[in-house]
Amino acid sequence: MKKLESLPVEELLDQLEVLVDQRDDGKDFLLHSIISIETALLRVIKSDPESDYALSIVKIESDLKEHLVKYGTYLKTEYRKDEISAKSTLKQALRYDQTIPLAHYRLGFIAYKQQAYKSALFHFQHAVEYQRLKPQHKMSLSNQQSYHALLYLSNSALYLAAEAQQQSQKISIHNDVEQTKIDQLTLSPLYKLIDANSSYLAQHAFQITDSEGQRGASWEEYEELIDDATKDALILDMTGREIWVRYGGSAVKLTILNAELLRKLMLNSSETVPLAKTDLSDLFSVQSGDIKIERYVKSISRLREKLRNLKLPLDVIGMVAKPLNGQDTSYYYRSTEILFMLIEYAEGGQ
Structure with a gap:
């Protein structure tokens, strides 16, 4: 080959x-x-x-x-x-x-989970700095992610400080070492700060977005939400290896493109502001920068077909044919009829 x-x-x-x-x-x-x-x-x-x-x-x-x-x-x-x-x-x-905030953010989170705090500190510092310098970057951080990046950055630094303090205490037992006031500091304040930050992050392990805005959620709240068969909202669950959309106790698996298309319709469209194919071209790999209307309509049809398996009371994706602005057929999420809920990992990964 x-x-x-x-x-x-x-x-x-x-x-x-x-x-x-x-x-x-x-x-x-x-x-x-x-x-x-x-x-x-x-x-x-x-x-x-x-x-x-x-x-x-x-x-x-x-x-x-x-x-x-x-x-x-x-x-x-x-x-x-x-x-x-x-x-x-x-x-x-x-x-x-090198300036992609989201790439540094996700690498920082992976390093943090692996307890590689020096690497985590490096990437979270860069995520925060590049977010400050390039807030309009196509792959920038949300406000919530920016806040979490600062907490993870602080915790990474605190872990490194605690490790350095432990090492200094071990060395200070030798008679030929001149001690300073720093050597006499207790580690407990450091660990209290680490615990406080970790507790907050645990309570905000997930990011939930709905018509009211964004908020954090713990593992316990997440599990309650996806197990609630009485929930009358369409839940797009992007937290696992597989992506699921849930409604009333039923669930259907989506492809990545299905999910990204539904996500964008949920967050960025309405009956008065429908999305045309040009608004969604970033979801498709096309060298011309544009997509054919046939591919756009076909993708919407596939998503609708998936959603029909949930036995929703209506088609949640509305259509506006030949809008006044002269664009192609446009679509929107009917948020006034069916509430939506988007659940993602707070660190931005899946």
Whole structure:
């Protein structure tokens, strides 16, 4: 089998289009292949100063970075989540752009979970700093994530300080060590701060977004929500390896594209502000920066078909045909008829 870099650009683009269509049909595991082809495309085009596709570099690189960051944690086997792959893809994204706040944030969280506090401190510091410098970055942090980044940053620093204090106490027993007042400090204030921050973060392990805004939730509240068969809201649960949409005790599994499409409709649309295909083009891997109306309508149809399995009292996705602004057919989420609830991990990963 030929290496991807040895193939002509036209053939790589053809392969990419086929894979994108297949992923739209629900084959999320193809994301790894899509990323491989996008990476090869960049190398091939950049290696030829006279390439006719030079103007496509910005678009291809933008798609690639978003796949690596947004979908990095989905790059796994079909049976289990692979955190090593998530870490690798996030680092790859930073090789293209060191200033992505969300990539640093997720790498910081992975390091924090692994108790690698020096690495966690590094990434949370960069997440906070790049968020400050580039608040409009396409992959920026939400306000809640920015707040959590500061707490994780503080805890990482406190853990390192506590470790340094323990080491200094061990060394101070030697007679040839001149002690200072710092050596006489107790570790208890440090651990009290760590416990206070950890307690808050535990109570805000999840981020819930609904028509009232955003709030944090603990594991206990999350479990109560997804087990509540009487809940009259459509719940988009993006917290696991598999994505589920739930209503009245029933649940249906969604593909990544299904979920991202529903998420955007929930959060950014209404009957007076429906979303046209141009508003959703960032969800599709297309080199022209635009999507065909047929693909857009087909994607909405697939999502509607999935939602029908929940036996909702009505079609929650409304349609506005030929809006006054002259755009193509547009869609919106009927939030006035069916309440929605979006649940995500507070650290931003899945």
